[in-house]
Amino acid sequence: MMDRSPKPPEALMRAIAQDLKPVRPSPQPLHLALRMVPLALLVSSLILLAIGPRHDAGILGPLLTWGASAAQFVLAIALVWIAAHESIPVGRLPRHIVYSAAVAASLVVVFISLLTFSTNPANEPLLRVPPRINEILRASPWIMGFACGIGSTLAGGILVLFFSWVFRNSLATRPAEAGALYGAGAGLAINAGWRIACPVSTPWHALGAHGAAIIATVILGALIGRFLGNRRLHIGGRRS
């Protein structure tokens, strides 16, 4: 049995002494979440910068076009804030807050998608691209679905990787859950920008293609969170 005196064992002291370089303290959850805003905003605006806002933005009005996306973006940052709370041993939020935020995020996406469709049921893939491409997209709407699904998954994936790097020191008790939360934040942030650019508002497209991309980033975040958690708290102290 190990020495139970309050003096640290020599093996532990050796391990500590080997790496004592000064470190900068992590910011608190709110500051951490706010630091994500610029990059999340940039990545979520890429598609918007590339193809511009949807052709029916005038019909939808600024509130449903920009306001709904802004609300979705704020919710995304709130999810990252909750993930940051989950990542500190003394800051965990009650379960009902975590689950309520996850449910609220899902409902907001569904609500905004349905509201957009009911305001203007656009199913014509009218993009600011050469007319020939619009013709192809009109003939095969599934191409648009794949493009949105894969495109927003890739953009969300970039954001998840960035969040994972920021959360690399996470001390979450449930690292997969914390990862899923910032993955959901990434997915929601990307969707906030994507929906302003995507000209198709049918529920199968908005929820099927865009929703699938959000689910993919949640899964990616959970997997990365779990991987980082297992690597950090290496069972049996193999890293020691």
Place this chain on the structure above:
Amino acid sequence: MSEGDQELRALMIRYQDGSLEAFQEIYTQLAPGVRRYLSHLAGGSAIADDLLQETFLQMHRSRAAYNPKYAVRPWVFGLARNVFLMNRRAARQWAKVHESREDLPEFPVLPEADRLGSQGEIRRCIADLPPEQAEALLLHHEWGFSFEEIAGMLGIRAAAARARASRGMADLRVALNSLQKART
């Protein structure tokens, strides 16, 4: 903030700046309490010693994750709980946690219950409490954490932490009273 908390925070900041002596001092101050807590979580298993070292190693690896706004003791206790839970998830270690051990966990005898029974009886009764009640009871009454701090460690509301601790204390009193009656 108490003087002890202030001192620990100052030590933690020095440790983040690269002071080995500050780490030693933190270990000296916190290790005995953390070990008892781990022993309680692990049901008295000898794995508590390994988990204690793992906790401090983990604290070292993640020392950047500490923000001086947090109180150090609940942060380290929360980390110890985290280390325990992660280890429990690994099947091999889980088996080790459940290795039978004859003596009861070394968790302390609560001053509030001291006059109601012997140390052995109190330990046995605490061990018989639902785990979440026993944990909240000990964190509050033995290690002196506030209900807000316990809530942050366990991911529950402060009111729920208070309810668990007081239900635990009530059940403990009932169990000790019935033992006393049985004796007389």
